[in-house]
Amino acid sequence: MELIFWWMPLVALALAVAGALVYREWRRRTRDGGGRSGTPVAHSERLTELPEYRRILRRYRALLAGLLVVVVVAAGSGVLLASRVSSVDVVEPQSYKRDIMLCLDVSGSMTDVDAKIADTFATLAGDLHGERIGLTIFDSSAVTVFPLTDDYGYVKTELTKYRDSFRSQGNDGLRYWTGTDLGSGASLIGDGLGSCVLGFDGDKSSTRPKSIVLATDNYVNGSPLLTLKQAAALATKRNVRVYAIDPVDYSSDTATNSVALDLKNEALSTGGGFYALSSHDAVPSIVQKIDAQEAGLFTGSKTLVISDHPVPLAITLMLLVMAVLALLWRVRL
Structure with a gap:
């Protein structure tokens, strides 16, 4: 197996790293500027210390983590699908021109x-x-x-x-x-x-x-x-x-x-x-x-045969997209 467009995963990785750096810089500037969104609420620690609240928060964070993993895997599958996972063989077909x-x-x-x-x-x-x-x-x-x-x-x-x-x-x-x-x-x-x-x-x-x-x-x-x-x-x-x-x-x-x-x-x-x-x-x-x-x-001339194998990745990507939609609905984003 090999990738026809082998450079696409490299480009996708470079874009992901660039995006992560931009997000990190944005977060730093937001934190340093002291800007906070939302409305302050007095004595909110009484709410956040409740066992039920903590349980819901843990589940929410787990869902977000799972969503992030699924999105990353789906993006990777999409990149591989676009890169054309293929097998390359040299064949000598039998000649029927007799x-x-x-x-x-x-x-x-x-x-x-x-x-x-x-x-x-x-x-x-x-x-x-x-x-x-x-x-x-x-x-x-x-x-x-x-x-x-x-x-x-x-x-x-x-x-x-x-x-x-x-x-x-x-x-x-x-x-x-x-x-x-x-x-x-x-x-x-x-x-x-x-x-x-x-x-x-x-x-x-x-x-x-x-x-x-x-x-x-x-x-x-x-x-x-x-x-x-x-x-x-x-x-x-x-x-x-x-x-x-x-x-x-x-x-x-x-x-x-x-x-x-x-x-x-x-x-x-x-x-x-x-x-x-x-x-x-x-x-x-x-x-x-x-x-x-x-x-x-008698055999025919040697021929380079390139066979694409998109089906496994396409099915995987479809299932991952369905999983993303299900998680989005679950966390109410």
Whole structure:
């Protein structure tokens, strides 16, 4: 705690001392001048010696002393209130100005996972603040479903449409694969990832954190323009982290283990991560881990925060004023 206007108590103290000195001088001059107010009364000592009179006088003086103490404390509280009792902290707020591109392999083996990812981000869209979300899907060619946007209502609507289409294998609503089958081959991972990287606006000096959630099993069928390694290098050059989600069980197949290891190494080379699914139900928890990892990497600029705390002093001052009024009424001043 500290005082914003630290000089106010000093000024108040100086004024109090000056006032006390002036009062003392006035009292001295009045006493030396012999001036007395009131009307002389003969034999008043008979009255002042009475026990009842003495009792009333003691109570009167006690009330005056109490009134003086309360007035001093109230004045002190008022000075502190005017001085702004505050706490000063340096905070590093979490930055929510992130760009997240969903990069989904829509080949037949991936639709269940894609549906889970779309559903999870559709649910999360209502709680986002400042992030931009984009969606790119690919098979033999890539399609930008919607670019990076913070229109969360639109994001939720589009992701819900694609979730339903993934779940129904394209039989319900739109055909999710439209535009992704224009090339030669299937699951061209390098081309798909490269398209997702190029979906971010700004150059590598942009201060917005950029990340890609890549869902693929890394089974390439065809000759892509970019290999996975080249696409990962492009992501690294543009400061984009890749978080790969792989649904295939590699526990009993050495060949597929090698495919997974390639995907893992390239994702990690960008500063991102790799997640192998034990079940499709694990997608929401993986998305939460990715979000937590991203949030932990970036904080806002250090900010000096000054918080006033007037309430305790204001309540104290109000109670003291009420006490002053009660004492004034009691002593009949």
